[in-house]
Structures are given as structure tokens and as C-alpha cells.
Amino acid sequence: MASNREKLSYNQGIIYALGCYILWGLFPIFWKLITGVPAVNVLAHRIVWSFVILFIWVFFTNRQTFMSYVKQPKLLLRLGLAGFVVSANWGIYIYAVASNHIVEAGLGYYINPLINVFLGYIFLKERLAIMQKIAVLLALIGVVYLTISYGKFPWISLLLATTFGLYGLLKKKANLESMPALTVETMVVFPFALAFLIYSADAGPAIPFFPSSALTSSLLILSGLITAIPLFWFGKSAQVIPLSTMGFIQYLCPTLQLLLGIFVYNETFGMEYLICFAFVWLGLAFYTISILKGKKVTLAK
Numbered sequence: 001m002a003s004n005r006e007k008l009s010y011n012q013g014i015i016y017a018l019g020c021y022i023l024w025g026l027f028p029i030f031w032k033l034i035t036g037v038p039a040v041n042v043l044a045h046r047i048v049w050s051f052v053i054l055f056i057w058v059f060f061t062n063r064q065t066f067m068s069y070v071k072q073p074k075l076l077l078r079l080g081l082a083g084f085v086v087s088a089n090w091g092i093y094i095y096a097v098a099s100n101h102i103v104e105a106g107l108g109y110y111i112n113p114l115i116n117v118f119l120g121y122i123f124l125k126e127r128l129a130i131m132q133k134i135a136v137l138l139a140l141i142g143v144v145y146l147t148i149s150y151g152k153f154p155w156i157s158l159l160l161a162t163t164f165g166l167y168g169l170l171k172k173k174a175n176l177e178s179m180p181a182l183t184v185e186t187m188v189v190f191p192f193a194l195a196f197l198i199y200s201a202d203a204g205p206a207i208p209f210f211p212s213s214a215l216t217s218s219l220l221i222l223s224g225l226i227t228a229i230p231l232f233w234f235g236k237s238a239q240v241i242p243l244s245t246m247g248f249i250q251y252l253c254p255t256l257q258l259l260l261g262i263f264v265y266n267e268t269f270g271m272e273y274l275i276c277f278a279f280v281w282l283g284l285a286f287y288t289i290s291i292l293k294g295k296k297v298t299l300a301k
Contacts, residue, residue, distance in 0.1 A: 013240035017249045020233035023226070025256025028105075030226060031097040032265070034219050037211060039098050041200060042220065043091040047193035049224025050231075051186035057228070058183045066180040075176075076184065082170040083185035087193075089163035090227070096156050102261030103269065108160030109254035110280060111143050115165030116246060123169060126242050131290035135248070135283040142279025149272035168246065171238045178235030182228065248287050251280065 034042055058066045069075055096105040117136055120126035128136065147154055171181075210217040238246065261267040 009240045013237040014245075014249070015237075016233040017237035017241065017246055018252065020230035020237065021250050021253040022256065023230045023233075025253040026260070027093070027226075028097050028102050028257060028260050028265070030219070030223070031094055034216055034223075035098045037216065037220070039091065039095040041197065042094050042098075042223070043087065044193040044196045044200075045220040046090055046094070046223045046227055047087055047186060047189050048197065049221050050227045051183070051190040051224075053224040053228050054179065054183040054186055058179055062177065062180050065177050066183055069176065069180055069184050070187075076188070078170065079176075079181055079184040080188035082167055082181075083187075083189040085163050085170065086167045086185065086231075087189050089160060089167060092156060092159050092163065096160070100265065100267060101156055102257055102265060103267045103273070104154055104156045105160060106254035106257040106261060107143070107146060107154060108157035109164075109250060109257065110139070110146075110276070111157055111161035112164050113246075113248055113250055114140055114143065115161050116168055116250075119165055119169045120242060124172065124242075129290050131286050135285075135287035135290070138279050138283030138286065142276040142283070145279070146272055146276035149275075168234075168238060171235055178232050178239070182231055182235060248284060251284060 031042070037045075069079065093105055096102065096108075114136065117126075117128070147157070210220070258269070258273070262269045
């Protein structure tokens, strides 16, 4: 039986995961406020201000750990890779929101738990109980049906799912303190983002470093803070709960995104989505029952 300390750590991981996925689910509201700025520039600003905020945070709270990570070449390489992977995920998502593909982005985050389960099985030797296997199968049926009925290759969905799955795996394997690790990740990508913004501003007046609107400029800076907070929560949760569990909690994120896409931003939601939802939520019901029966995800011996 797990000790009280271990149980508390697991419960804290669940809380962190819930917080980050709910906040991510509400992200379209924020990104819709700055759709007048090109998506690649929004991404660059997001990277720059994320690093600035994270660096200030870590400088006053945990600079020694941050410096110890920077001084390890292999670790720096791994965290740098994680930084580029998550930056790609950010960029694809910003583009999806700006181009009115929030529903398709939601599909991507429904597929992502399946990617997490696959990566957890291959690299972390995670196993699922019987009812959890049924849950994964039901979710897979729903996602495959939705993908086929979509009528075109859902590249936004698949790229979002793959990049975020790989990022979760890298975070799980690294098992580092969340904030210093996040700071190193953004530090590696920061020079590229800053150079792009400077180059864009010098190339012509059409895309200045900061827009003329004070509100838009403020939102671009604020993007760093709203990026850092859920990523910090995600990093904490990934240390203590299995990738497969993370995957099912993540269904909160696409559910909120789809609701926003349909009811707030008037995107199309046809019968194929209703069918997919039926399979996905039935799968979640099976998974919840297995948890209530105490059949938690175990590691293979």
C-alpha cells in the first residue's frame, strides 16, 4: 500500500493535471483576442515572454537548480529538444485558433491520449487493466471514425497530438524540477524567437515588434504568463502520475475547446462529432469504473 506521502503526491499530481487542462481548454478565448497579429509572430512573442517571466521567477526562487541544469550538456540537449517540440505545438495551436479550426484542434487533443498510452507502453513499460484497455479501444474507435468522416487529412489534429505526446514523454523521462526545467526549455528557443521578431520588424513596417494597439501589446506580453502557469502544473503532474492517466484527464481540454468552438465561435459540429463523443465518453465511463474498483494503472515488472 502506498504511504500517505506517496498518496498525497499522487493526489497533488491529479490536481495539477486538472488545473492545466482546464486552463488549456479555455485558451481559445485568449488567442482569439490577438488574431490580428500573424500566428508566427504570436508564437515568437509567446516564447520570448515565457522565458522572461520564467527566468525572473527562477532567479529569485531556484537559480541554483537552473544553473545546474544549464551546466549539464546532455540534459541541456534534452531540455532544448523539449523546448522545440512544445514550441511547435504552440505554433500549430495558435494557427488553428486564428484560422477557425478550434474543433479540429479539439480532435487533436482527443487523439493525444492514445499517443500518450502508446508512448507509455513503448518507453515506460506502462500497462493497463482490462477495463482500461476497453476504455482505450472505445476512445480509439471514436477518434478513428471522426478522423475518417472528417473528409480530409486532419494534419492539425495529428501534429498537435504527436508533438504534445512527445513533449509529455520527454518531461516524464527527465523527471526534473518543473520551473527550472521549463526555464531552460524556453531559454534554448528564446534566441530564435527574438531574432525572428527583430528581423520581422526590420523587414518592413507591416509587422512591427509591438502592434500599435496597447491592448494587443499587453496581451502578447501576458501570453508568457498564461503559458508558464499551466506548463508548470503539467510538469509537476507528469512527475507523479502515469502518462495513460494524464491522457484521460486531458479530455477536459478538448471538451472545453469544442464547446467554445461550437457555441461561442460558431464552428461546424456534425453528426460525426456526436458519434465520436459517444464512444469517447463511454470509454471514459469504463476508465472511471476501473479506477473506482481500485484497478489503477500499474507498471510492468
